[in-house]
Amino acid sequence: MLDPAGPFAGPIQTVAWVLFVMAAVVMVVVLGALGVALFGPRKWKRRVGGERLIWIAGLAFPVVVLTGLLIYGLTTTARVADAPKAGEMRVRVTGEMWWWRVAYLDDQGREIVQDANEVHIPAGQPVVFELESADVIHSFWVPRLGGKTDMIPGRRNFMRLQADAPGTYGGQCAEYCGGPHALMGLVVVAHAPDDYSAWLERQSRPAAAVPSAQGPLALIDQGRNVFAASGCAACHTIRGTEANGLAGPDLTHVGSRQTLGAGILPNNRGTMAGWISDSQSLKPGNRMPSYAVLSGQDVRAVAAYLESLK
Amino acid sequence: MGFPTTGEAMGRRAMAGALALALCACVDKADLPRPMVQADPAAGLAVIEDVGCAACHKIPGVAWPEGRSGSNLAGFGARPLIAGRLPNQPDVLIRWLIDAPSMDPGTAMPPMPLTQDQARDVAAYLYTLDED
Numbered sequence: 001m002l003d004p005a006g007p008f009a010g011p012i013q014t015v016a017w018v019l020f021v022m023a024a025v026v027m028v029v030v031l032g033a034l035g036v037a038l039f040g041p042r043k044w045k046r047r048v049g050g051e052r053l054i055w056i057a058g059l060a061f062p063v064v065v066l067t068g069l070l071i072y073g074l075t076t077t078a079r080v081a082d083a084p085k086a087g088e089m090r091v092r093v094t095g096e097m098w099w100w101r102v103a104y105l106d107d108q109g110r111e112i113v114q115d116a117n118e119v120h121i122p123a124g125q126p127v128v129f130e131l132e133s134a135d136v137i138h139s140f141w142v143p144r145l146g147g148k149t150d151m152i153p154g155r156r157n158f159m160r161l162q163a164d165a166p167g168t169y170g171g172q173c174a175e176y177c178g179g180p181h182a183l184m185g186l187v188v189v190a191h192a193p194d195d196y197s198a199w200l201e202r203q204s205r206p207a208a209a210v211p212s213a214q215g216p217l218a219l220i221d222q223g224r225n226v227f228a229a230s231g232c233a234a235c236h237t238i239r240g241t242e243a244n245g246l247a248g249p250d251l252t253h254v255g256s257r258q259t260l261g262a263g264i265l266p267n268n269r270g271t272m273a274g275w276i277s278d279s280q281s282l283k284p285g286n287r288m289p290s291y292a293v294l295s296g297q298d299v300r301a302v303a304a305y306l307e308s309l310k
Numbered sequence: 311m312g313f314p315t316t317g318e319a320m321g322r323r324a325m326a327g328a329l330a331l332a333l334c335a336c337v338d339k340a341d342l343p344r345p346m347v348q349a350d351p352a353a354g355l356a357v358i359e360d361v362g363c364a365a366c367h368k369i370p371g372v373a374w375p376e377g378r379s380g381s382n383l384a385g386f387g388a389r390p391l392i393a394g395r396l397p398n399q400p401d402v403l404i405r406w407l408i409d410a411p412s413m414d415p416g417t418a419m420p421p422m423p424l425t426q427d428q429a430r431d432v433a434a435y436l437y438t439l440d441e442d
Contacts, residue, residue: 214409214420214421214423264375265362265365265375266360266361266362268361268362268422268423269420269421269422269423270361270362270363270365270366270419270420270422270423271361271362271365272420273365273366273379273418273419273420274362274365274366274377274379274380275365277366277379277418278366278377278378278379281375281376281377281378281379282365282375282377295416295418296416296417296418296419297411297415297416297417297418299379299418300411300417300418300419300420303420304420
């Protein structure tokens with residue numbers, strides 16, 4: 001918040017500083033008056049007493065100043081929450097207990113592609129976030145890019161964010177939503193515009209396992225079989241396979257994400273194995289059970305399979 | 311034949327026992343260094359945090375998370391075995407960190423994305439964990 005990285009975060013910082021400085025000035029004046037009233041010479045004490053001062057400094061002054069600040073604050077942040085206009089890029093983020101469902105939308109608001117826990121945007125242009133909730137009230141907050149906006153069940157709130165430069169920006173659920181609320185983070189990745197188009201094109205493709213030296217094809221195949229046999233598909237979708245569950249995050253390109261467990265762990269085959277094996281020790285109360293039925297090698301195979309989905 | 315029952319034999323055993331006790335007392339755990347040339351335990355801890363080892367292991371010095379899939383690494387420096395099957399020596403540990411399945415196909419620990427240098431620093435940190 002104190003290090004804004006876009007035009008919707010800058011004004012919030014300005015408003016915050018203006019409020020802070022004004023509050024500090026008022027506090028100094030009030031404490032000064034209090035000091036005079038307690039310890040000042042009799043002549044000064046008389047001046048801070050009486051009804052006139054209460055009418056001026058206690059009523060007129062706050063009404064004028066606070067009204068001015070209200071108007072200033074509202075005008076500075078007015079554009080942020082407008083409904084999307086034609087040609088603006090749109091992303092829908094739905095708060096879930098305790099992760100983020102992400103959908104990229106076309107001009108008509110139709111879904112192009114689904115993803116989870118990571119939002120990719122082009123740098124240097126405003127993006128309209130359509131914020132909804134699937135269960136309880138969450139709040140979407142990417143401090144360096146903008147303010148907080150609540151996600152309220154049955155409502156759609158709009159918020160614009162813009163990153164001036166490519167980079168990675170952390171976010172966090174800012175409204176207590178039960179259990180592991182504090183572990184409900186997300187990542188916003190801003191790309192140069194050309195890179196963004198390429199990313200979206202890659203993301204739209206169905207899953208393709210990319211083998212590597214540490215994740216050979218045989219292990220990936222084993223992982224795919226274990227994934228199918230263990231019921232993972234009841235909650236997770238991997239486009240291009242039979243897995244089409246909707247309760248949990250889409251895993252089509254999970255291997256390309258930066259984090260696991262909604263912004264809380266680095267994403268590699270090690271943390272992936274730990275999450276699959278015992279997600280309850282990492283994010284207690286989350287809706288994925290720990291998989292104590294899998295052998296060590298099976299856990300490793302599923303981790304290799306998911307890691308290969310770039 | 312039979313059990314030594316003479317006073318001489320008993321005296322010899324008592325001497326041996328006393329000697330063993332005295333030796334044990336001298337061998338403090340902290341005096342059992344595993345030679346780690348040019349390794350930096352502090353850098354190892356930073357690597358552990360970046361890679362997320364704690365997603366499976368409870369590791370002294372890492373506040374969160376406290377994974378349970380792998381073993382608790384408190385006191386790792388004093389343990390004789392890695393994963394209950396391999397000798398706990400620096401070269402073995404470094405290999406294990408980089409590619410555990412090649413040494414134990416049944417392990418859940420995947421090959422970790424570590425360079426040789428990073429693995430050496432991580433090993434150095436793990437060998438500082440001496441309190442059980």
